[in-house]
Amino acid sequence: xxxxxxxxxxxxxxxxxxxxxxxxxxxxxxxxxxxxxxxxxxxxxxxxxxxxxxxxxxxxxxxxxxxxxxxxxxxxxxxxxxxxxxxxxxxxxxxxxxxxxxxxxxxxxxx
Amino acid sequence: xxxxxxxxxxxxxxxxxxxxxxxxxxxxxxxxxxxxxxxxxxxxxxxxxxxxxxxxxxxxxxxxxxxxxxxxxxxxxxxxxxxxxxxxxxxxxxxxxxxxxxxxxxxxxxxxx
Numbered sequence: 497x498x499x500x501x502x503x504x505x506x507x508x509x510x511x512x513x514x515x516x517x518x519x520x521x522x523x524x525x526x527x528x529x530x531x532x533x534x535x536x537x538x539x540x541x542x543x544x545x546x547x548x549x550x551x552x553x554x555x556x557x558x559x560x561x562x563x564x565x566x567x568x569x570x571x572x573x574x575x576x577x578x579x580x581x582x583x584x585x586x587x588x589x590x591x592x593x594x595x596x597x598x599x600x601x602x603x604x605x606x607x
Numbered sequence: 608x609x610x611x612x613x614x615x616x617x618x619x620x621x622x623x624x625x626x627x628x629x630x631x632x633x634x635x636x637x638x639x640x641x642x643x644x645x646x647x648x649x650x651x652x653x654x655x656x657x658x659x660x661x662x663x664x665x666x667x668x669x670x671x672x673x674x675x676x677x678x679x680x681x682x683x684x685x686x687x688x689x690x691x692x693x694x695x696x697x698x699x700x701x702x703x704x705x706x707x708x709x710x711x712x713x714x715x716x717x718x719x720x
Contacts, residue, residue, distance in 0.1 A: 529708055538609070538697055539650070541708035584650070588705055593657060594640070595705050599649040 500587045502598035509575045510606050517601040519568040519585035526590035528561055528568045533600070534581040577605050610634045613698050613712035621720055622688060628715045630681040630698030638705065639681040641673060642697040644714070650697070656681060657703050688719045 499522040509515050519528065527546045531539040543552055545561035545568060552559045556579075558571040568585055582602045586595040611632045620626050630639065641653040655663035656675040664673075670692075672684040681698055695716050699709040 527706060531709075531711075538711045538714050539699075539709075540609075541710065544706075544708055586709075593638075593662065593704050594652065594655055595709065597650045597652075 500585060500596045500598040502585055502601055504601060505599065507601055507603045508606065509579075509603060511575055511577065513575055514571065514573045515575060515603070516569055516571045517583055517603075519570075519587075519598055521566045521587045521596075523587075523589055524565050525587040526565075527588050528565075529586045529588070529595065530559055530568075530570055531584040531586065531597075532581050533584065537581075539584060572603075575603075575605055577607060579603060580605050609710055609712060611698060611700055611710050611712035613696075613715050615715055616713065617716045617718075619718045619720060620685070620688065622690070624688075625684070625686040627685065628683040628696055628698075628717075630683075630700075630712055632679055632681075632698075632700040632710070632712075634700060634710060636700035636702055636710070637678050638701050638703045639675060639678075640699045640701075640709070641681070641683050642699065642711075644695040644697055646694075654683075685717075688717075690719050693717055693719045 501520045529544045530542040533539045549563045550561040556573045560569045582600040584600045586597045614629045638657045643651045652665050653667045654673040674682040695714045697714045698712040701709045
């Protein structure tokens with residue numbers, strides 16, 4: 497079955513620095529989604545990417561879908577304490593009806 | 608509020624108890640899901656209902672029994688649970704296929720004693 501891998505598992509960032517988290521699928525995806533879960537909270541949908549090579553931005557967050565539609569990345573610039581949490585990617589195959597979630601990247605920020 | 612409401616928020620139950628978790632969505636979605644989230648583990652998909660029909664039962668023990676009486680409500684009936692079943696149980700809903708994102712509820716924090 498489909499597997500979605502995320503790296504790194506943990507990301508410790510100095511406030512103000514940039515970082516990137518990566519997501520790789522074992523199969524080609526029809527779309528990929530990103531979610532954020534704050535400590536003690538629940539996953540919240542951030543964005544969906546559909547097209548090969550697509551890039552979308554949300555303020556300091558930049559999301560990219562690979563050309564082969566098998567990988568994605570999330571880049572955060574000028575990290576703030578509000579960025580703390582776990583970021584999940586989730587992939588959807590064209591012949592499937594459910595998302596496959598990665599294990600998440602847990603981000604902590606040093607002030 | 609997320610549009611997906613889960614009750615109760617916290618539940619402590621003994622191994623011989625029977626309890627139910629409830630999930631309700633008013634987003635007009637036609638697919639609903641139960642996930643289990645344990646500490647330091649990925650989200651585990653338990654059950655999927657699409658158009659009120661169960662389409663997936665992900666090798667979940669029979670002590671967990673889902674029920675979907677209509678497209679807005681989803682239950683998870685629990686009986687004779689084990690301590691290792693302690694976790695955050697998340698309900699989510701989406702349009703069929705999930706292509707526009709899942710909306711998660713706030714979850715039920717379950718502790719089995």
